[in-house]
Amino acid sequence: MHHWYRFLQVTGAFALVLVTQEVSALGVAEPPPEDVVETPAAIIAQAVTVITDVAIAQTGNQVELRLSATTPLDNATVTQGAQGTEIIIPNATVIQPEVLQEFAPESGLEQIEIRNQTDNNVQILIRSGDRQIQTQLTSTATGLTLNIEPAIVAAETDGGAIEAFELVVTDTEQPYNPASATTATGLDTALRDIPQSIQVIPQAVLRDRNVTELGEALETNGSIVSRGGRGTSVFGPGFLIRGFPSGSSIFRDGIGAVSLSALDTSDIERVEILKGPASVLFGQGAPGGVINLVSKEPLAEPFIGIEASVGSFANYRGNVDLSDALTEDGSARYRLNFSYGNFGSFRDLVDGERVVLSPRLSFDLSEKTSLDLYGQYAYTRETIDEGIPFTAAGPVDVPRRRFVGEDFGEFSEQRFDVGYDLGHKVNDHLSLRHRLQFLQYRPRRYAPLYTGFDETTGDVGRLAYFAGGHYQRFFTNIEAIATFETGSVKHQVLGGIEYRNTLEQPEFQFSNDYTPINVFNPVYTGIPYAIAPEFFRDDTIKTVGVYIQDQIEFSPQFKALAGLRYDFVEQLRSTQDLGGPRNEFFQSDGALSPRLGVVYQPIEPLSLYASYSQSFEPSFGASRNGDGSTFEPERGRQWEVGVKADFSDRLSFTAAAFDIRKQNISVQDPNNPLLSIQTGEQTSRGLEFNLNGELATGWNVTAAYTLMDAFVSEDTDPAVEGQRLPNVPQNQFSLWTTYDIPQGSLEGLGFGLGFFYVGDRPGTLDNAFMVPSYFRTDAAIYYRRDNWRAQLNFENLFNTEYFTAADEFQFATPGAPFAVTAKFALDF
Incomplete structure (x- = not known):
């Protein structure tokens, strides 16, 4: 293992040397070697003109559209299509975010849409219904002027008012339909x-x-x-x-x-x-x-975002998002996110708070080298709440606010991480990436935890539990990305090596009982107990992974993805009772994990695919069989087939069928109850459907439906084999949709509606009780105007009583009743 560690130390040192060289080179611009020839793609990328502002004015029956840019906008073309008049400006991009403005020109135009295209072109689409228009383009030193004059001028309404039209500046990637x-x-x-x-x-x-x-x-x-x-x-x-x-x-x-x-x-x-x-x-x-x-990235343009919200059950929260360039050319940028939330609960005596601070810096050290520095600090404190008891007949008949813990029972955690991402483009066909991160967190769990429920008396057994300790992890990797062709076949290869070193030093207290509490008539003691850890662990886990992946394009219609990884894991763990000897356990495992998939696209917007993939997960290194032997890693494998269809550039659909088997699960040896054998298997198979995007102008949707059968497929205990896996519903459905009024006097007003259905599911592996199904309805109403947004969100609109999950002690977590949150956001 130490050889791998030294190798990664060397690569990290090399990366730091590379950064130092790039930083020192910032002050001295060297001429490029004479034998370097830029590719056409690179030349085009350098020639992209940025459109910084869009303005519109009316003179008589003409509309003048002025595009301000960093350089003149030349070579624009005009074509007539079924959707209207289309103007393409090559080698340009619009940096304005989605903008909606209302105008009332005498031209009678319906809409002008300006958006970026994926090939570094800007598209201007002029919609004028059945009216014919004339256009004239004039390139200026600071951009482009577009004059639009209708051949037929729209008639005025009876009241003399002119029909309004709008200018919309959008990006090709739709907000509800990400493309990549x-x-x-x-x-x-x-x-x-x-x-x-x-x-x-x-x-x-x-x-x-x-x-x-x-x-x-x-x-x-x-x-x-x-x-x-x-x-x-x-x-x-x-x-x-x-x-x-x-x-x-x-x-x-x-x-x-x-x-x-x-x-x-x-x-x-x-x-x-x-x-x-x-x-x-x-x-x-x-x-x-x-x-x-995926984290928010620093922006080159000034941005200040402020959000404040207040909601039911004494919930309030504030967020600040700051970003800007640190240098005039934008080669250095920052982003800082800060959030504070203080949350109450519909549950008696339950509350909490959270603080998150996330700074990030990005540097373009040269045209080929970039460096991101980041960190995060998070603090959380909240009451530990294990929910409401269940029986075979269902949840006990108590109000959903009923809490059977103690007010002093609390979970808290302080966590921080720091790291960097370094990227270097060697040439047009080879790039290098190097990442490093250090993470540390200190959780603390102190509460009387449930041990069982007496259905006759209503008493909940509890123990005086404490868990604390120190955890940290070091992560680093180095990757290479290469693109090349073998004949007519295109390849994009990713290869890398990764190292992780994890230290865990937890301590526990769990031997003393705490005063029981009656779920029907709770009497809280309010008496904290002394913290006296009695069991300790000191664990070090080292992992090295080597992997390679190839994205292959045999033709525009036929593509493949192949990957292979080898992981080597060493676990050195120790356990120790208070005053007892230290027991050490060593375990090492290696695993090879492949992945293979193919995609066939008979037409560009339709993909048919099939794939096979594997996973592995080592057993806990301090666990031993009855004969002292170690356990093999659990293995997973999946077959999946599916179809992905883009109905348009705004709406996409995915359907998938899958079969997953988790194997090497430890089960009791039927010939020797003191031993375990790894012949257990769990299976999950099902169908998934997803719809995302824009159904019509201003009408967005994200919807999902899953039909799944997850069960114990192999076990030595006949009572367990065939049972459904806990907390897994057979049917699950969600739909969230919004509609924004695109124009008129109510422009900026929007509505949201959500439906969430989760079918019934077992609460435990032996299916001793069932958590009932539920159907929840959420809603929202919001108003956007210029740089501000006001929003009301309604959760559980019809006050449905439901439970989100269960645990192995026959307790389940109730879902929140009807709640309202008001939020106001302001961007600069």
């Missing part, structure tokens, strides 16, 4: 070229739903449900992806986002979910998939 993602391949890849199901929750959906935590964001994505464990689990608030625990499969910008607290979304641009095994790029993990949070 980085999580599936490690590179920005079109979704339709990925032979695996991947979904993106964009910023627009997070904003419109007023999402503040990852769990809320995932509600619009199919095949993901809550697993519970908030404040108590060693993995933090958990999720099930295609029936399997997310565990360590939550990432931030491609690096594991280890935290026992709920993850805040104030500094997140979007969330990407890759379904199915993903060990080729992400290493060890569960077979259900990975969740990757």
Whole structure:
């Protein structure tokens, strides 16, 4: 292992030397070598003109559109099409965000739309209904002037008012229909070229739903449900992806986002979910998939965003988002996100707060080298709440606000990370990337936890629990990206080596009982107990992964993705009781994880795909069989087929069928109850459907439906084999849709409506009780104007009583009743 570590130290030192050279070169501009010939793509990229402003004016029956740019806008072409008059400005881009302004020209024009195209062109689309128009283009020293004159002037209305039209400046990527993602391949890849199901929750959906935590964001994505464990689990608030625990499969910008607290979304641009095994790029993990949070990047233009919200149950929150260039040429930029939330609850005695600070700096050290420096500090404190008891007949008959913990029971965590991303373009066909991150967090769980429920008396047994300690992780990798051709076949190859070193030093207290409490007549003691840890661990886990991936294009219609990874994991763990001897355990595992997928596109907007992928997850290194032997890693494998269709550049649809098997699960040896054998298997198979985008002008939608059968397929216990997996519904549906009034006196007013259905699901592996299904309705109303936005969000509009997840102690977490949140946002 130490050889790999030294290798990565050398690569890190090399990267730092490279940065030093680039920084020292900033003050001295060397002429390019004479034998360097720029490619046409590079020349075009350098020639892109930035349109900095769009203005419109009316003179008589003419409309004048003025585009201000950094250089003259030449070579524009005009064509007549079915949608109207189209003007294409080559080698240009509009930097204005989506702008909507109302005008009343005598021309009678209906709409002018200006947007960026993917090939570095700007499109101006003039819609005039059945009226004919004339256009005249004049290139100026500072841009372009477009004069529009109707051949037939629209008649006035009876009241003499002129029909209004609007100028809309938009980007080709629709807010509800992202076209690409980085999580599936490690590179920005079109979704339709990925032979695996991947979904993106964009910023627009997070904003419109007023999402503040990852769990809320995932509600619009199919095949993901809550697993519970908030404040108590060693993995933090958990999720099930295609029936399997997310565990360590939550990432931030491609690096594991280890935290026992709920993850805040104030500094997140979007969330990407890759379904199915993903060990080729992400290493060890569960077979259900990975969740990757993508951070907000620094901007070259000044930006100040301020948000304030207040809601039911004494919830209030404030966010500040700052970004700007640090140099005149924009080669150095920063972004700073700060968030504070103080949240109450519909549950008695439950409250909490959270602080998040996320600074980020970006430097273009040269035309070929970039460096990002980032960090994050997060503090969370909240009451530990394990929910309401369940029986075979359902939840006990108590109000959903009923709390059977103690007010002093609390989860808290301080977490921070720092790191950098370094990129260098060697030439047009080869690039290098290097990342490094240090993470540290200190969780503290102190509360009387539930041990059981007496259905006869209503008493809840409790123990005096404490868990604390220190955790840290060092991560680094180096990657190379190469593009080349073998004959007519195009390749984009990603190869890399990764090293992780994790230190865990937890301490626990769990032997003493605490006063029981009656769920029907709770009497809170309010008496904290002494903290006296009695069990300690001291663990070091080292991981090295080597991987290679090839995105292959045999033709525009036929593409493939192939990848292979080898991971080597060493675990040195120790356990020690208070006053007892230290017990040490060593375990090493190696695993090879392949991935193969093909995509066939008979026409450009339609993709048919099939894929096979594997995952692995080492067993806990301190666990031993009855004979002292170690356990092999659990393995996962998936077959998936699907179709991806772009109905237009604004609306897309995905359908997928999958079969996942999780194998090497430890089960009791039927011939020796003291031993375990790894013959257990769990299966999840199903169908997924997703629809995302714009149905009509101003009408956006994201919808998902999942039909899934997740069950124990092999076990030595006949009572368990065939049982459904806990917390996994067979049917799940979500729909969130918004409509923005595009013009007229109510322009800027918008409405949102959401439906969320989760079918019934078992509460435990032995299916001792069922958590009932629920159908929840959310809504929103908002008003956008210029640089401000006012918004009202309504959760659980019809006050449905429901439960989100259950645990192994026959307790389940109730969902929130009807609640309202008001938010005001201002951007500069």
